[in-house]
Amino acid sequence: MTKILACLLLIFVFMKVSAQQPSNYKNFEVSVYARAYEVRDMSDQKKLEETWDLISHQVKIDKIYLETHRDQIIVPEKTLESAIRFFKSKGLKVAGGITFTINESNNFETFCFSNPEHRTKAREIAEYTAKYFDEFILDDFFFTSCKCDLCIKAKVDMSWTDYRLKLMTEAARELIIGPAKAVDPDVKIVIKYPNWYEHFQGLGFNLETEPRMFDGIYTGTETRDAVNSDQHLQPYESYMIIRYFNNIAPGRNGGGWVDPFGSLFLDRYAEQFWLTLFAKAPEITMFDYRSLQTPIQKETRAAWQGSGTSFDFDTMMEPVRMKDGKTVQPTTIARAAGITFEQVDQFLGLLGNPVGIKSYRPFHATGEDFLQNYLGMIGIPMDLTSEFPADGNMILLTESAKFDPGIVQKIKDRLQSGKNVMITSGLLKALQDKGIADIVELRCTDRKALVTDFKTGRGRFSKSSQEILIPQITYLTNDSWEEISAIKGATGWPIVHRAVYSKANLYVLTIPDNFSDLYQYPPEVLNRIRSIVSNDLDIKIEGPSQVSLFCYDNGTFIVQSFLPEPVTVKILVRDPTVKITDLLSDETIEAIAVKQQFPARDAVSYHSFEITVKPHSYKVFGTK
């Protein structure tokens, strides 16, 4: 080999394999995403140094995504080149990013993929980005909400959902993947999906075709504040959506993505990060370079602070020690992220693979929107998949399962093979004239009841603190049985109902009209629901709602409270465990004898442990 060739080869190797430092964390990588606005400003080297110092002194970062386009802003080549050089010199991995918005501030106006001019532009942006990066990610907006005259004409008699699913799959192939790979056949292209998975199909995000077409997918795990933000997403989704996308693209879900918007307290910001990591996301992206510079406001210090919660505001405010021994006083929310990552990295490696009760969402299905996340919030470990789950002694199906035309037969097959199924009142209603009567003749009527009283067994009554509006389910005496009942006046209706079919049980879980009223079910009702549904798991919890359980296949587990006050819960662990260890404090907790409350058919011997969890905090346990 000539010297020149060897030199060229060296340069090539250097270009492709940048001088990276080892990862800053043992169990995951941390990235920051910079929007085209901020990347454009990186032409100012002095400002870049200052902002980078400000952020990186508070949170250790392994990788940066530099966006080339957003809102019709294209970052000039010179700026892009110098920014790439800058971050590589800091030892970071550098990837690209694209946001296909015309004007984000106009109701998230996206490109129109029926419009030839927009299509050309989209292709050019993909080609431009592939020129500079080995990898790039599409931020949340590779969908379309356009209903211009071109779109109206093009869709003909298709539904908007069908038109957009087809359009975006074609656009992904023809405008993004094909052209970018023509520039660099090795470029890795990742599609990042937002948090609103239940509605994707309506805007053209295609979970059926795209994960196979792109080199990887990525997950929006920002749940923000359920009440204060318009999407009203439940905190549990920050965990569950990672599991769901892992199941759709095993080994190719790159990570989770959190922003600081919409949360009233910094605890909620930190919580989204750790919930994402509890699901074993390999990478976490902080959106974004600008918002990480937001000053810490004392109003974001929650009322429960000072009591030793998992996110501790005062600990966060302690000076950070740099490698050179100097200390830096935290000033921006980047430190809330930094301290959270440092904390979680200490124990994440002790956890096995997450496990939960499988639930099924056929591709492009809707029905009982996001319900699995509410179920996660009442202490049922959930695991959402896009394939009908054949394994496990119990699965939980919500209304969205009706989108599978073969669903009744699949339920029958499971029951005949001796495996239980729980369906919601919403799915019962959807299937009651579509074959489910072949299993059991039950009706979810249009009549409602406002209830506060419940019966979980003979003579066992409990009360909710608020009235709950439930649908009235009717059944044929001695054909199926009430396991839990709601009572009003001198009558009542099923909350959990059971029917025997072949070798197993079909259970029906009554979902209140307001899903968040599941949180109002009294602990006795929730305990019984958890007991029935989580028989496959070695661990369950007893207590109020808004306490979640995360289980792993090596016997470790996490209990997380989303309540604003401390909560005492019981952990039930299957024999022969007589003590559990708090992996954060090394404290061991001895078992107390547990009386079997429930009927013999779900009686498995458990040991019980009582623990208290602080507001918006978690505890991590081992059983060995």
Ligand SMILES: [Zn+2]
């Ligand atoms: Zn259009």
